[in-house]
Amino acid sequence: MDKDITIDFIENNLNIFQKLYDVIRVVDPITKRVLLYNGNTLIEKGSSCFNKIGKEAICENCISIRALKDKKTYMKIESVDNKSYLITVLPIEVDNKTLIVELIKDATDSLFYGHSLDGKGCKVSNIINDLKLMTIRDSLTDIGNRRFIDETLPIDMKVCFKKDEPISIIMVDVDYFKSINDRFGHTTGDFVLKELAGCLKQCIRNKKDWIGRYGGEEFLVCIPGADEKAALVIAERMHERIAKKKFIYNNEDIKITASFGICSTSNKEITVEEFLNLADKKLYEAKNAGRNRIVF
Known part of the structure; x- marks a missing residue:
């Protein structure tokens, strides 16, 4: 677990994180609820964590649960409605309870694999879409x-x-x-x-x-x-x-x-x-x- 990473550290360095990610939030991995940092208190905001990326249900490969279980930082790419999201999750301890900091980036047009002259052919979003079509299309x-x-x-x-x-x-x-x-x-x-x-x-x-x-x-x-x-x-x-x-x-x-x-x-x-x-x-x-x- 990243013991040095606390909610205070994230708040004090928010500028850096905001340049890298579109969404920075704290989530309770058990209830799947987004938490709001109000003063020194974390309270439930009400929305479910998966709503932000346009999903109707909990992700099958929920890495927040994995981060909670393994006490490790994880990253994944989630593809929803022709968009690709890079999601980083970091476990933190708040009041003797493990919560998850989620950092979300819309990487549809900014995440590449390998190198090509125009860049279009190696967009990770294109690769994901091609793989997805292969698995859900009748040939x-x-x-x-x-x-x-x-x-x-x-x-x-x-x-x-x-x-x-x-x-x-x-x-x-x-x-x-x-x-x-x-x-x-x-x-x-x-x-x-x-x-x-x-x-x-x-x-x-x-x-x-x-x-x-x-x-x-x-x-x-x-x-x-x-x-x-x-x-x-x-x-x-x-x-x-x-x-x-x-x-x-x-x-x-x-x-x-x-x-x-x-x-x-x-x-x-x-x-x-x-x-x-x-x-x-x-x-x-x-x-x-x-x-x-x-x-x-």
């Missing part, structure tokens, strides 16, 4: 993959419930996809999935909506803020567009249809798994009823 369809769905859907649900807004999801499944692979080959099947993903993307409303590949030939459409009626309009638009689209590969005109299952909720008690299962059940109702239809 075939260029939409979110299952990991993207698992990470994004819970956040969107929390945000909607916090605003007292509904949220809707649509499960989309290509009908008889195995027969396409069997008849035309897997390369053609891949082409169909890629074209279908592009077709679905053209039907969503705005940047808040998103599409992910749930698995195989199954896709998930998420529409934050939309009730069942709005979700049905989007599903019908997708259904119509698929019916009109020509999937032509190697001079073969491939006709496809899709089944849709819609689930909407504003129930704050519902879990992600329950939400997905309800939409999945509607999808299978559509398939069992003869496919090429929407059930909600």
Whole structure:
């Protein structure tokens, strides 16, 4: 632990720190609350430590807890909403209690790795974004993959419930996809999935909506803020567009249809798994009823 680092030292040398960092604060690593230094007393400011960098929940790799546990100074880069933050944490003792001094710098345009002539190619923010895209993008369809769905859907649900807004999801499944692979080959099947993903993307409303590949030939459409009626309009638009689209590969005109299952909720008690299962059940109702239809 950095025994020489006290709150008085930081306060007396604030000028130096302010030139290096955008935010300097004291945090209780257990409650995750930011503390305000008022005279000789530290009192809770009320805001959570993760709010400052635009996160909705506690960081999975919370280095303040690690600093508390190991009694050591740590640093990390946190990427949120296309911004990269350099965060340094230092444990200090105040009234026989270990607190954390957090120093935060928006390093999106100022942190580099290695050297290049223009500097753009080695920005750490660019490297992080490239790595992030590799982990959350489906390489075939260029939409979110299952990991993207698992990470994004819970956040969107929390945000909607916090605003007292509904949220809707649509499960989309290509009908008889195995027969396409069997008849035309897997390369053609891949082409169909890629074209279908592009077709679905053209039907969503705005940047808040998103599409992910749930698995195989199954896709998930998420529409934050939309009730069942709005979700049905989007599903019908997708259904119509698929019916009109020509999937032509190697001079073969491939006709496809899709089944849709819609689930909407504003129930704050519902879990992600329950939400997905309800939409999945509607999808299978559509398939069992003869496919090429929407059930909600």
